[in-house]
Amino acid sequence: MILEMKNIRKSFPASAGGTNEVLRDISLSVDKGEVVSIIGPSGSGKSTLLRCATFLETIDGGSITYMDTVAASTDANGRVSYISKNEMKTVKGYFGLVFQQFNLFPHFSVLKNITDAPVKVHGRNAEEVKAEAMELLAAMGLGDKADAYPCQLSGGQQQRVAIARALAMKPEILFFDEPTSALDPELTIEVLKIIRKLAEEHMTMVIVTHEMNFARAVSNRVIFMDGGVIVEQGDPEEVFGNPRQERTRQFLRSYEQ
Amino acid sequence: MEFGTMLETMGSGMLKTIGIFFLTLIGSLPLGVGIMLLRTSKNKVVKSITKAFIAVIRGTPLMLQLLVWYFGPYYLFDWSIRGWRFPGLIIGFVVNYACYFAEIYRGGIESMSVGQYEAAEVLGYTKSQTFFRIILPQVFKRILPSITNEVITLVKDTSLAYTLAYAEVFSIAKQISASQTSFMPFLIAGVFYFIANYAVAFGMERIEKALKYYN
Ligand SMILES: Nc1ncnc2c1ncn2[C@@H]1O[C@H](COP(=O)(O)OP(=O)(O)OP(=O)(O)O)[C@@H](O)[C@H]1O
Ligand SMILES: [Mg+2]
Numbered sequence: 001m002i003l004e005m006k007n008i009r010k011s012f013p014a015s016a017g018g019t020n021e022v023l024r025d026i027s028l029s030v031d032k033g034e035v036v037s038i039i040g041p042s043g044s045g046k047s048t049l050l051r052c053a054t055f056l057e058t059i060d061g062g063s064i065t066y067m068d069t070v071a072a073s074t075d076a077n078g079r080v081s082y083i084s085k086n087e088m089k090t091v092k093g094y095f096g097l098v099f100q101q102f103n104l105f106p107h108f109s110v111l112k113n114i115t116d117a118p119v120k121v122h123g124r125n126a127e128e129v130k131a132e133a134m135e136l137l138a139a140m141g142l143g144d145k146a147d148a149y150p151c152q153l154s155g156g157q158q159q160r161v162a163i164a165r166a167l168a169m170k171p172e173i174l175f176f177d178e179p180t181s182a183l184d185p186e187l188t189i190e191v192l193k194i195i196r197k198l199a200e201e202h203m204t205m206v207i208v209t210h211e212m213n214f215a216r217a218v219s220n221r222v223i224f225m226d227g228g229v230i231v232e233q234g235d236p237e238e239v240f241g242n243p244r245q246e247r248t249r250q251f252l253r254s255y256e257q
Numbered sequence: 258m259e260f261g262t263m264l265e266t267m268g269s270g271m272l273k274t275i276g277i278f279f280l281t282l283i284g285s286l287p288l289g290v291g292i293m294l295l296r297t298s299k300n301k302v303v304k305s306i307t308k309a310f311i312a313v314i315r316g317t318p319l320m321l322q323l324l325v326w327y328f329g330p331y332y333l334f335d336w337s338i339r340g341w342r343f344p345g346l347i348i349g350f351v352v353n354y355a356c357y358f359a360e361i362y363r364g365g366i367e368s369m370s371v372g373q374y375e376a377a378e379v380l381g382y383t384k385s386q387t388f389f390r391i392i393l394p395q396v397f398k399r400i401l402p403s404i405t406n407e408v409i410t411l412v413k414d415t416s417l418a419y420t421l422a423y424a425e426v427f428s429i430a431k432q433i434s435a436s437q438t439s440f441m442p443f444l445i446a447g448v449f450y451f452i453a454n455y456a457v458a459f460g461m462e463r464i465e466k467a468l469k470y471y472n
Contacts, residue, residue: 056378095379096379105377
């Protein structure tokens, strides 16, 4: 087991007052080599789930375990506690996140975007990291872009750099939050190709996506979320081909024109 | 008075003007960071006091502030202000410019997208690494044009030192002009300010160009 999220609850203060319960008792575990796709309507809590898993949001209840480290837990009184900053350093090394908006560092060259964190965060040897980064870039089809700056690249190229940046940290698991939603269809294809290649190499991944055909083709498991709960999950052929829940059927129907 | 003598007399004033200029920058650019941190403090009291202070500084004439810094100690505490002219002057300039810079810094930092912070956080950068490696260089580039504006204003503002009868170039020009009934000193002062501004603009443009390699 690489990731185990148990009974996760998360609320935000609602604009009209009160609270908006975005994750209601969600549990998700991911095994090594598994590719899990998460689908669901807008506002169902998919991004929030990834943000809780990557500690960009704090949970209001439940537990998060990476490898054998319990990073967040809830005691009998319902109080949530996270491990110390120092212990968190190790845990943060277990995962990577690819954002919808890429979030590359614009003042760094493509190469530096990839090498900076391994060198400055993990304290690794700069030459060694650079060699690996060049290999990663070649694998992304961007071998000639090492010295370019993000603003000189297309969206699809930027997203591939962002994937390389995440991979350079050698994570155990890689999260994607709608990695192609900001891209034109032609550019979407080149990014999906890379993710598919990673899936074939048995990279452990959790992918939030609106690309249904892609989710069906690459994942070992599909999760359908709605209203902050997991409505249905299972083998992609079953969830897409023969959904058990009416809500899932409705949602999938909205994707057929 | 011969032109050469006039220029020589004014030369000492020019040096003093240049002194005010650099001392103000050296003091206010870093002090601005401190004020910006107080202004964005999580402590509500600290934050509102700083905000009010900035409002007063930006809402009153620098000339008035210089008088307050100079005569304040005497009127408020009955202190002797002998030898206080230059320090009072520099404090007045530094505090005034620091408040403007603080607001520029704050605007620059607030214009950064959260995505930059989040990307850095997920990659495991510490808070200080994130600030110094990721945020600050980008903020610096963004605020450079506003900083340039302030610096150019400062060149001209140094002439306000004449309110405290500090013998910078403008004060001397006024003196010589009165005693010699000549317009020439003002012309010389004008050329001096213009050249100084030109140098500043040229320098800042070079820095801006050097940072053009990314958007
Ligand atoms: N920081 C926040 N503050 C307040 N409410 C938030 C915050 N982040 C998310 N929400 C709310 O939580 C709910 C779930 O949002 P989330 O972004 O997780 O949905 P999503 O499934 O990713 O949707 P989409 O497909 O549009 O990306 C929404 O109602 C949203 O308004
Ligand atoms: Mg989302």
